[in-house]
Amino acid sequence: MPESDMISWTSGTWTTEPVTAEERDGTLVVTAAEGSDAWRHTAYGFVHDTEHALLAPLAVGEAMEVSFRAPWDGQFDQTGIFVRRDDEHWIKAGVEYADGHLGLGAVVTDIRSDWSVGHVDDWHGSELTVRVSRWADAVIVRARAAGGEWRLVRVAPFDGSAAASAGPFLAGPTRPGLVVTFTRWTRSSADDALH
Template identity: 30%
Template sequence: MTKASQWFNPPGRYSDGPPLRFTTAAHTDFWQHTHYHFYRDNGHFYYWQSTADQLSLVVEVQVNANSKFDQAGIMLRKDAHNWLKISAEWLSKDQAALGSVNTQNSKSDWASQTIQPATSWTLKVEISQQDAVVFALLGAAWQQLRVLDISHIRENDRICIGIYGCSPDGPGCEVIFHRLDYAESA
């Protein structure tokens, strides 16, 4: 990746590869209030900043899970109260989930679907000005997971976009990003 990157809550151990890999810390998450009634903003986020109108990020992520809810994927972020995460999440040896959490003004919503566990998952977000379209590669076809307004995440036309990982309930896990394809245009 040629674009300058930085960490928000850097993990204790990481390698920017390729592939980029890191180990999540115990009890880390990005979540704000809704349903679970807790606030966490201590997950690991590796990101780039952009003012481009059109952006896309495709990642292939492997989550070597240890505990329920170990997760990793794509994140768009303004601050602790306004962000979007798109994830592959481990639930059990028999179940995983593809999901997205949109947090606006300190309220998180969660849209998810249960899938079979896999060695890795490929996720994509396409951004056009104030809108985002979220996809997952299922088999040989992209499946649209969500379309949403992200005006609450852009600040003065700037957006932070990158990858994240966290372990809400467990001791931490290894996360490996085998693919990071980032593109932008005016």
């Protein structure tokens, strides 16, 4: 992967303010509000735009990585990275705890949301990293656990002519008290290949 630059926790702007966000020894410890989530229409029939995403500009040709730890014990607890063009065009990618399993996936929203997910129960307890690379016509999502091998998660269409921003996100759709420790936020040049 290309050499990366750290992004300051104070460089971003929250889409929705979390309950608390506190810098501790270089990390950012964030508490999600109960009922926070991001979704548009598909299958569930509702629109939720109350996720906590700390966003900074992401240009074509750039990549962003977010690393984090979470307890993974609340139904639909989720965290990772959020890429946003506007209210109706965004991607959330990372992990979600549902029905006793930890799932790695992405929600890609182009007016309506879709969702892809697969179990990664062996990642429970590890520091996780999600990486997005912005190409002229796509966002490439990769993830890994504890510095292991990168896993391709998604290749999603994304308008390269539009301004976009990205950064760490979390949501606690069903309970109060989800606390996520974000350990790293970096920017680098985008990956130049899918494989």
